[in-house]
Amino acid sequence: MIETGHIALIIALPVALFSAIALIVGIRVSSKRLVAGARFSVFTVSVLYTLSLAIILYAFVAKDFSIRIVAEHASRDLSAVYTLSALYADKAGSMFFWGWLISLFTTMLALQKGDYYQKIMPYALAIMAIVEIFFIALVTVVVNIFEKLPSLPPDGWGLNPLLQNFGMLVHPPLLYLGFAGFMVVFALVMASLITRCQATEWSSGVRGWAVFAWCVLGLGNLLGMWWSYNELGWGGYWAWDPVENAGLMPWLLGTAFLHSIVMLRQRNYLQTWSLVLIIFTFALTLFSPFITHGGIESPLHGFYGSPFPPYILAVILITLVGSLWLLSRRRHAFEKGVKPESLISRESSFLLTNIILVVLAFIVLAGTVLPQIIKALGGTHIALERSFFDRTCGPLLLVLVFLMGVCPLLGWSKSAWPSIKRNLLYTFLATVVMAIGILISGVGNWYATAAIICGLPLLTICVEWYRGTRARHRTGKENYLRAFFSLLNSNRARYGGFLAHIGIILIALGIIASSFYNMEKTATLDIGDSLNIGDYRLTYNELVLKQDNVKVSAVASVSVSRKGHTVGVMRPSYDYWFSHQDHFAEVAVRTTAAEDLFTSLVWTGYDPEDKTATFRVLVNPLIVWMWVGGGFLLLGGVVAFTSREKRLSGEKR
Amino acid sequence: MKGVKKRYLIGGVILLLVVGYLFYLSFGSSVSYYVTVSEFFARGTELYNTNVRVAGRIADSPVDWDAEDLELRFSITEGGDNMTVIYQGAKPSGFKAGSSILVEGKYHSDGMFRASQLIMKCPSKYELEE
Numbered sequence: 001m002i003e004t005g006h007i008a009l010i011i012a013l014p015v016a017l018f019s020a021i022a023l024i025v026g027i028r029v030s031s032k033r034l035v036a037g038a039r040f041s042v043f044t045v046s047v048l049y050t051l052s053l054a055i056i057l058y059a060f061v062a063k064d065f066s067i068r069i070v071a072e073h074a075s076r077d078l079s080a081v082y083t084l085s086a087l088y089a090d091k092a093g094s095m096f097f098w099g100w101l102i103s104l105f106t107t108m109l110a111l112q113k114g115d116y117y118q119k120i121m122p123y124a125l126a127i128m129a130i131v132e133i134f135f136i137a138l139v140t141v142v143v144n145i146f147e148k149l150p151s152l153p154p155d156g157w158g159l160n161p162l163l164q165n166f167g168m169l170v171h172p173p174l175l176y177l178g179f180a181g182f183m184v185v186f187a188l189v190m191a192s193l194i195t196r197c198q199a200t201e202w203s204s205g206v207r208g209w210a211v212f213a214w215c216v217l218g219l220g221n222l223l224g225m226w227w228s229y230n231e232l233g234w235g236g237y238w239a240w241d242p243v244e245n246a247g248l249m250p251w252l253l254g255t256a257f258l259h260s261i262v263m264l265r266q267r268n269y270l271q272t273w274s275l276v277l278i279i280f281t282f283a284l285t286l287f288s289p290f291i292t293h294g295g296i297e298s299p300l301h302g303f304y305g306s307p308f309p310p311y312i313l314a315v316i317l318i319t320l321v322g323s324l325w326l327l328s329r330r331r332h333a334f335e336k337g338v339k340p341e342s343l344i345s346r347e348s349s350f351l352l353t354n355i356i357l358v359v360l361a362f363i364v365l366a367g368t369v370l371p372q373i374i375k376a377l378g379g380t381h382i383a384l385e386r387s388f389f390d391r392t393c394g395p396l397l398l399v400l401v402f403l404m405g406v407c408p409l410l411g412w413s414k415s416a417w418p419s420i421k422r423n424l425l426y427t428f429l430a431t432v433v434m435a436i437g438i439l440i441s442g443v444g445n446w447y448a449t450a451a452i453i454c455g456l457p458l459l460t461i462c463v464e465w466y467r468g469t470r471a472r473h474r475t476g477k478e479n480y481l482r483a484f485f486s487l488l489n490s491n492r493a494r495y496g497g498f499l500a501h502i503g504i505i506l507i508a509l510g511i512i513a514s515s516f517y518n519m520e521k522t523a524t525l526d527i528g529d530s531l532n533i534g535d536y537r538l539t540y541n542e543l544v545l546k547q548d549n550v551k552v553s554a555v556a557s558v559s560v561s562r563k564g565h566t567v568g569v570m571r572p573s574y575d576y577w578f579s580h581q582d583h584f585a586e587v588a589v590r591t592t593a594a595e596d597l598f599t600s601l602v603w604t605g606y607d608p609e610d611k612t613a614t615f616r617v618l619v620n621p622l623i624v625w626m627w628v629g630g631g632f633l634l635l636g637g638v639v640a641f642t643s644r645e646k647r648l649s650g651e652k653r
Numbered sequence: 654m655k656g657v658k659k660r661y662l663i664g665g666v667i668l669l670l671v672v673g674y675l676f677y678l679s680f681g682s683s684v685s686y687y688v689t690v691s692e693f694f695a696r697g698t699e700l701y702n703t704n705v706r707v708a709g710r711i712a713d714s715p716v717d718w719d720a721e722d723l724e725l726r727f728s729i730t731e732g733g734d735n736m737t738v739i740y741q742g743a744k745p746s747g748f749k750a751g752s753s754i755l756v757e758g759k760y761h762s763d764g765m766f767r768a769s770q771l772i773m774k775c776p777s778k779y780e781l782e783e
Contacts, residue, residue, distance in 0.1 A: 162746070233746075355665075359672050366676075371687070381687040383706045388683030392675045522742060524720040584746050602743035603720065614720055614743050 002067060005055030006146035012048040012103075013136045015041050020129035023122050035122050042110050042125055045132065046103040053100050056093075056145065057084060065156050068147045069093055075158030075579060077550050081169065086159045088172045091293060091303035092138070092145045097173070098289075099135030101180040106132060109184060116197070116205040123191035124184075131183060134315055142307055158579040161551075167227025174220030175247055179285040181213025182254060186282035189275065190323055193330050199271045200335075203264040207493075208641060210261065214254045215500075215637025221247045222507070222630040233585040233600040235520065235618040237626075240389040242298040245368045246291040249361050250284035256357035257281055262493075263350050266412070268337035272327065273354070279323045284361075286316050296372050344420065349407040356400050363392045390515075398453050401508045404501045405457030408464050427463055431455040450512040454505050461498050488639065496640025499632050506629030513622035522602070524614045534619045536597055537561045538570075543604065543611040552576045554604045556613055560590065560597065572601040572615070595621040685757070691732030693760070706757050707736065707766065708774065713750045718743070729754060736760070740768040747773040 019041035026034030056069070060083050065071040073086035073093070088094040106128040110121070117124075139145040162168075185206045192202035224247065225237035238244060257277040263270045291298065295309035339347075367384050375381045409423040435451045465484065472483035488495045523531045525540040532538075542557045555573040559566065570588040577584060590597040597619055604613035686700060690709040693700055709729035717726035725740045738756050748754075748771075758768035 355668065359668075363672075363676065382684050383687040384680075385683040385685060385704075388679045391679040391683070392672075395675065396672075522723055524723060582746055582749070583744070603718065612720055614723065616743075 005052040008048045009052040012045050016045045016133045023126035027122050039110050042106050046107040049100050049103040066152050068149050071156045075156040082164045085169045091306040092143045096139045096145050098176040105180050105184050120191035120195050123194045124187045127187040161577050161584045165231045167223050171224045174216050178213045178217025182285050185209045189278050199264050203261040211641045214258050217251045218633050233587050235598050240386050242291050242296045242368045245364045246288035250281050252357050252361040253281040256354045260354050271334050272331050275327050283316050346410045346412050360396050402453050405460040427459045454509045492639050492643035496636045500636030503629040503632030506625045510623050510626030514620045517621045519619040522616045526612050533617050535562050556601050570599050572599045574601040574604050591624050596623045689731045690736050691734045694734050701760050708755050711750050711752050736766050738766045738768050
């Protein structure tokens with residue numbers, strides 16, 4: 001049974017190889033039959049791959065511990081859902097899963113209709129097939145994902161308790177979906193370059209895929225932060241660790257790409273720039289496993305002893321050299337774009353946004369790899385602290401958010417001062433008044449700064465929406481609600497973008513508030529003791545010891561009052577897991593719109609007589625808005641993705 | 654047209670300078686030495702009272718946890734050298750004798766390393782060490 005999966009995967013390798021070769025040869029000799037055969041073998045690869053995945057998941061569900069990957073990550077007592085997610089807790093398993101998504105996307109690509117896709121399809125499929133070969137080779141030739149253990153262990157090692165969390169269930173697949181999505185965009189763009197497609201054509205063709213990949217990757221990163229916050233017990237969500245940066249960098253460049261293709265479609269401007277962006281975005285999606293598999297030393301976490309990094313690095317280099325060479329050969333034939341006439345125009349603000357995003361990605365990359373490079377060159381081994389990233393990236397992020405407020409108010413090509421003044425003046429005044437109000441109320445200076453920086457773009461978007469809705473209401477005799485939705489519908493790409501901007505602004509608000517205004521306290525309490533933090537008073541009432549066959553849990557019950565009023569009971573726990581012979585804290589979080597009260601039980605002696613316990617308590621202001629912002633990001637992505645604009649390729653007829 | 658290009662150039666240069674300055678400023682103050690326990694002592698008193706990251710393994714010697722004062726006291730070892738570490742806070746997950754650990758903080762002339770942060774260099778976060 002299990003062998004079938006292994007054989008299916010082994011067969012998939014030459015089939016994928018055939019499809020790549022048949023596509024390339026078929027194009028050369030312009031043989032339609034060969035290309036059709038290759039297309040068929042693309043489908044075959046995904047069928048074989050899916051069969052193989054189904055069988056390995058079956059091995060997990062059936063808890064077949066004779067298979068190494070199952071024995072290392074699953075155990076008899078592991079719940080069904082986490083048993084499935086244990087697949088991507090493995091180094092080979094995660095690449096296997098990612099490769100499966102690529103095979104799926106290749107098939108979806110082969111099924112796309114429209115003139116543009118027909119023209120470039122063989123090339124795009126060939127690129128996808130080559131990458132697919134690499135992924136299958138990693139899990140069959142380099143390591144064997146179906147490897148059997150020499151002897152059957154009585155039980156598996158089990159999944160790390162930290163990974164048994166909703167965040168870790170969805171964070172890795174979302175990242176891989178985003179990575180695979182950007183791979184499709186890359187393949188499409190390169191194929192367009194080979195076939196000498198003009199930018200106005202391909203930029204429309206790849207837009208949907210780019211929006212999808214960007215949105216999913218953004219959500220994946222955010223859910224990783226959510227997991228870190230809710231599971232790791234330190235009360236933070238981002239530590240600028242190399243493995244975190246690994247997911248952030250392609251997203252930053254992908255964001256820049258998404259904005260630069262707007263320029264392309266509207267003004268045929270920034271062609272080479274957009275191409276370079278997608279090439280490096282794709283390279284960074286591959287750099288991400290290079291980091292998590294130990295290519296860059298991460299103090300926090302990662303896959304231990306993975307053999308993959310050298311292979312991944314080789315593919316990154318080949319990709320970069322090949323695609324940049326192709327670009328340099330083609331760029332002379334590009335159609336001339338429309339350059340902006342004025343510095344104060346929407347084009348310029350798009351360009352500035354792009355530059356800042358690229359600079360951000362570069363800083364993160366430099367901070368991640370520099371210590372390693374210095375060490376490799378024989379220099380001193382240094383470490384960069386978090387403060388490096390905070391100080392360099394923080395201000396740039398704020399500028400970026402601020403630009404979101406200015407950009408929609410500027411006209412294309414050239415903005416006249418009077419119109420800018422008219423558009424910007426009132427919103428700007430409103431934010432300043434708001435900021436002064438906050439300053440006087442004495443909440444804090446950083447809140448005032450945050451209000452100006454986040455408030456301006458938020459207000460701008462609202463004003464834009466109000467104006468558009470009012471115009472429709474007046475001309476179309478629609479009521480305001482109808483008018484609002486038909487406005488959204490009229491230009492989903494634009495208004496989806498606005499929704500995503502609201503998401504980013506809310507995330508920025510949460511980051512600013514929780515970075516500058518959080519309170520933290522650690523204290524050892526006995527039953528009946530209290531501790532005060534901010535407006536809260538926490539009283540330690542009881543400690544209940546529970547034991548099952550997985551762990552011993554010490555569950556504290558802490559009653560919480562705010563400004564003298566009882567608001568509830570929180571139950572953080574401190575668990576000893578037999579499988580890992582280690583302690584893990586389960587945090588308890590009380591969320592309100594204004595702030596989170598975060599409690600973590602970090603030590604207790606499991607002594608029924610002496611119930612002394614140490615608590616770590618944090619008050620994190622406005623943090624819930626980060627997760628709400630994620631909701632807006634998703635909404636914006638969906639609205640922009642479903643944009644039914646005229647495809648340029650269809651217009652030709 | 655020419656004027657716009659020139660202004661772009663000036664803008665670009667200013668941006669680069671600002672970013673470069675930010676980078677330089679932060680890099681200098683955020684950098685700390687990353688050494689193992691034996692490398693630390695091999696440098697004599699050079700790294701005393703400066704921010705460093707020291708890598709080692711948690712020694713077999715008893716770990717002292719003072720819940721009242723929230724003080725954790727333990728030893729790390731590497732290359733035959735030992736270092737006593739004091740940390741204000743509870744044991745992190747994965748804290749066991751033999752585990753790899755990174756301690757971040759300053760070594761004081763009284764012979765104690767006062768750590769501001771403990772990072773478990775735990776390869777088993779995702780996978781078991783083989």
